[in-house]
Amino acid sequence: xxxxxxxxxxxxxxxxxxxxxxxxxxxxxxxxxxxxxxxxxxxxxxxxxxxxxxxxxxxxxxxxxxxxxxxxxxxxxxxxxxxxxxxxxxxxxxxxxxxxxxxxxxxxxxxxxxxxxxxxxxxxxxxxxxxxxxxxxxxxxxxxxxxxxxxxxxxxxxxxxxxxxxxxxxxxxxxxxxxxxxxxxxxxxxxxxxxxxxxxxxxxxxxxxxxxxxxxxxxxxxxxxxxxxxxxxxxxxxxxxxxxxxxxxxxxxxxxxxxxxxxxxxxxxxxxxxxxxxxxxxxxxxxxxxxxxxxxxxxxxxxxxxxxxxxxxxxxxxxxxxxxxxxxxxxx
Amino acid sequence: xxxxxxxxxxxxxxxxxxxxxxxxxxxxxxxxxxxxxxxxxxxxxxxxxxxxxxxxxxxxxxxxxxxxxxxxxxxxxxxxxxxxxxxxxxxxxxxxxxxxxxxxxxxxxxxxxxxxxxxxxxxxxxxxxxxxxxxxxxxxxxxxxxxxxxxxxxxxxxxxxxxxxxxxxxxxxxxxxxxxxxxxxxxxxxxxxxxxxxxxxxxxxxxxxxxxxxxxxxxxxxxxxxxxxxxxxxxxxxxxxxxxxxxxxxxxxxxxxxxxxxxxxxxxxxxxxxxxxxxxxxxxxxxxxxxxxxxxxxxxxxxxxxxxxxxxxxxxxxxxxxxxxxxxxxxxxxxxxxxxxxxxxxxxxxxxxxxxxxxxxxxxxxxxxxxxxxxxxxxxxxxxxxxxxxxxxxxxxxxxxxxxxxxxxxxxxxxxxxxxxxxxxxxxxxxxxxxxxxxxxxxxxxxxxxxxxxxxxxxxxxxxxxxxxxxxxxxxxxxxxxxxxxxxxxxxxxx
Numbered sequence: 001x002x003x004x005x006x007x008x009x010x011x012x013x014x015x016x017x018x019x020x021x022x023x024x025x026x027x028x029x030x031x032x033x034x035x036x037x038x039x040x041x042x043x044x045x046x047x048x049x050x051x052x053x054x055x056x057x058x059x060x061x062x063x064x065x066x067x068x069x070x071x072x073x074x075x076x077x078x079x080x081x082x083x084x085x086x087x088x089x090x091x092x093x094x095x096x097x098x099x100x101x102x103x104x105x106x107x108x109x110x111x112x113x114x115x116x117x118x119x120x121x122x123x124x125x126x127x128x129x130x131x132x133x134x135x136x137x138x139x140x141x142x143x144x145x146x147x148x149x150x151x152x153x154x155x156x157x158x159x160x161x162x163x164x165x166x167x168x169x170x171x172x173x174x175x176x177x178x179x180x181x182x183x184x185x186x187x188x189x190x191x192x193x194x195x196x197x198x199x200x201x202x203x204x205x206x207x208x209x210x211x212x213x214x215x216x217x218x219x220x221x222x223x224x225x226x227x228x229x230x231x232x233x234x235x236x237x238x239x240x241x242x243x244x245x246x247x248x249x250x251x252x253x254x255x256x257x258x259x260x261x262x263x264x265x266x267x268x269x270x271x272x273x274x275x276x277x278x279x280x281x282x283x284x285x286x287x288x289x290x291x292x293x294x295x296x297x298x299x300x301x302x303x304x305x306x307x308x309x310x311x312x313x314x315x316x317x318x319x320x321x322x323x324x325x326x327x328x329x330x331x332x
Numbered sequence: 333x334x335x336x337x338x339x340x341x342x343x344x345x346x347x348x349x350x351x352x353x354x355x356x357x358x359x360x361x362x363x364x365x366x367x368x369x370x371x372x373x374x375x376x377x378x379x380x381x382x383x384x385x386x387x388x389x390x391x392x393x394x395x396x397x398x399x400x401x402x403x404x405x406x407x408x409x410x411x412x413x414x415x416x417x418x419x420x421x422x423x424x425x426x427x428x429x430x431x432x433x434x435x436x437x438x439x440x441x442x443x444x445x446x447x448x449x450x451x452x453x454x455x456x457x458x459x460x461x462x463x464x465x466x467x468x469x470x471x472x473x474x475x476x477x478x479x480x481x482x483x484x485x486x487x488x489x490x491x492x493x494x495x496x497x498x499x500x501x502x503x504x505x506x507x508x509x510x511x512x513x514x515x516x517x518x519x520x521x522x523x524x525x526x527x528x529x530x531x532x533x534x535x536x537x538x539x540x541x542x543x544x545x546x547x548x549x550x551x552x553x554x555x556x557x558x559x560x561x562x563x564x565x566x567x568x569x570x571x572x573x574x575x576x577x578x579x580x581x582x583x584x585x586x587x588x589x590x591x592x593x594x595x596x597x598x599x600x601x602x603x604x605x606x607x608x609x610x611x612x613x614x615x616x617x618x619x620x621x622x623x624x625x626x627x628x629x630x631x632x633x634x635x636x637x638x639x640x641x642x643x644x645x646x647x648x649x650x651x652x653x654x655x656x657x658x659x660x661x662x663x664x665x666x667x668x669x670x671x672x673x674x675x676x677x678x679x680x681x682x683x684x685x686x687x688x689x690x691x692x693x694x695x696x697x698x699x700x701x702x703x704x705x706x707x708x709x710x711x712x713x714x715x716x717x718x719x720x721x722x723x724x725x726x727x728x729x730x731x732x733x734x735x736x737x738x739x740x741x742x743x744x745x746x747x748x749x750x751x752x753x754x755x756x757x758x759x760x761x762x763x764x765x766x767x768x769x770x771x772x773x774x775x776x777x778x779x780x781x782x783x784x785x786x787x788x789x790x791x792x793x794x795x796x797x798x799x800x801x802x803x804x805x806x807x808x809x810x811x812x813x814x815x816x817x818x819x820x821x822x823x824x825x826x827x
Binding site: 053173197 | 375376462465466506507508509510511513518520521523524663665669673730731732767771775778779781
């Protein structure tokens with residue numbers, strides 16, 4: 001009976017091996033060559049998240065409208081490649097052929113935080129930014145009925161009680177929220193305590209049940225929720241002007257600041273003409289009323305950037321994060 | 333709720349029941365394989381229909397097991413072993429169709445009863461659970477594991493090793509408290525931890541395939557194929573209502589207690605029905621009471637077992653742990669918050685749960701004959717079908733090639749462990765419970781700021797701590813007694 005097992009194991013391996021090869025054979029023949037008739041075949045849009053999240057929903061909405069604005073009306077297929085904090089999907093984008101037929105849509109951390117840890121096979125420079133689309137807001141939040149009502153209240157409180165203010169983040173240690181909060185605490189010379197959580201819902205529950213005092217995340221009193229902001233660490237305060245009276249760090253003249261942007265990227269070496277074609281098409285799609293409505297509903301703050309501006313955003317974020325992460329001892 | 337949701341749920345329940353009954357009926361395959369095969373599908377479904385599908389599998393397999401127990405004399409699932417005692421003789425002496433009808437009716441009533449227990453107890457229990465903080469969750473998770481190890485196992489040492497391996501496997505990935513990778517071997521694909529679908533398929537589907545291959549693939553079975561009409565008169569039903577009641581009650585209670593599960597509940601119910609019967613001597617010779625009690629019990633267990641999962645986030649058995657996996661895949665951490673944050677989801681699950689039971693009755697009534705025919709299917713047909721289906725499932729779950737290798741590697745390891753009598757069920761349970769235990773423990777340590785008063789001021793925490801100590805003492809006592817008996821036996825044989 002041992003023979004049988006070996007036989008089946010061998011068969012299994014063959015099946016698996018069969019799946020892996022043959023991926024890139026026929027595509028190699030069609031070279032990017034001339035870009036004048038681009039695109040000649042459907043595009044693949046890699047989304048490094050599971051289906052259903054807000055990033056995926058946005059990417060799918062754009063992919064649906066995009067063909068009408070592309071030359072030759074080619075279709076755009078969304079491929080979800082979740083895992084390893086977006087780096088699995090981005091690795092695929094970085095390794096794909098720079099012919100304009102594989103592009104990616106991503107959030108910032110896979111570009112400006114994860115590569116700094118040195119675990120990814122790509123670097124932030126391995127991409128051609130196509131277009132920056134939107135930003136997210138994030139703030140120091142507390143429960144709605146907390147006695148802390150303003151940034152000044154909070155500052156006085158944390159100065160008086162070093163180490164007592166516990167804040168949750170949805171990404172854990174080394175995530176954007178944690179880095180931003182530690183950076184701010186350092187600048188203000190106060191001591192706060194980080195409690196990592198997995199997912200926004202868990203942080204929210206911990207704050208509402210009083211287990212932790214606050215969080216570094218998106219406030220939601222503007223949509224009827226229970227988390228009020230004291231100080232935004234992002235320049236953006238949300239899609240409406242509901243929070244116009246709550247300060248952000250830039251307004252207070254503080255240098256601590258976080259940025260959560262999203263955008264479309266292509267692998268390095270993608271011809272400039274193709275990047276321009278994609279940029280122009282996506283820009284037109286972003287102006288569509290249904291896309292605008294979707295963004296407002298999902299609290300995605302429109303933040304357009306052309307390829308050069310997007311590249312600058314990424315570059316400065318990488319530089320800023322690397323310095324802070326070194327400061328915090330997260331990287332050497 | 334719009335019509336497309338209803339249709340999606342209906343189809344999900346049908347698929348779940350069908351696969352559950354089929355796998356439940358086929359001897360040796362059973363519930364865990366059925367759930368493992370369908371879990372990957374849930375990745376591309378919405379949360380509600382995928383959870384209903386898995387619950388339907390659970391219900392269907394509980395009944396399906398009795399089909400082969402009655403017609404073949406081989407229980408299709410361990411849970412149906414008690415059903416066989418009276419089911420097979422009844423089928424031989426009287427009518428197989430009637431025996432199946434007793435089983436089906438009892439399963440349905442048991443399932444509905446378990447569902448009602450779930451619905452009525454979940455709100456109060458969840459309201460209580462919302463007061464619990466990190467320390468209490470830590471203790472609950474520990475109790476969940478201790479209860480399983482202490483109550484459910486014959487070999488405490490191997491059970492403990494299985495649990496420790498499960499706990500270790502769950503720590504693979506980036507540790508969110510330090511941001512550092514653990515046990516990933518610098519493999520990027522492992523930084524989110526092991527894909528639970530690859531793990532479940534490896535543990536339950538691949539090991540089953542390897543087991544079948546190492547046996548005789550072309551074995552033929554024979555069934556009692558006459559008179560398969562699944563029908564019962566009202567009078568016959570009335571005769572067994574008491575035993576159904578006993579079974580359903582015991583089944584729901586046993587379901588709630590972590591670590592006991594359907595297997596134990598059907599035996600408890602059988603014993604209780606026998607004890608309270610007027611004619612206990614007819615048990616084992618084809619008494620319908622002996623069919624209905626265990627069948628009502630094992631289906632009532634399903635509802636009962638969901639209660640600690642939905643209200644406390646603690647899965648009480650391996651199959652429930654996999655259903656917890658379906659929640660997690662959809663970004664929902666089962667627990668008391670679910671009832672608050674997603675009340676419409678939970679209510680829909682409750683309603684759908686009742687429909688899975690009713691669906692089971694309808695399908696059982698009209699399709700049992702078909703399942704009976706499947707019983708003679710040779711394993712040489714089943715192996716490739718299961719293999720292909722599980723490979724597709726693993727790959728499509730995340731479009732990750734790596735997962736196929738992971739599943740294959742884990743499958744080989746798990747097969748060896750199973751051969752050596754280690755428990756893959758405890759492994760998966762520990763795997764699911766570990767994140768609760770570990771993160772709660774570490775957050776609790778951060779929050780306590782090193783002060784012992786933080787713990788002493790939490791009465792629920794202290795009570796739970798005492799319970800866990802008691803479970804430990806009890807299992808220690810059992811081990812000592814067992815060792816003494818063994819020693820005594822050895823001395824006796826020596827003389």
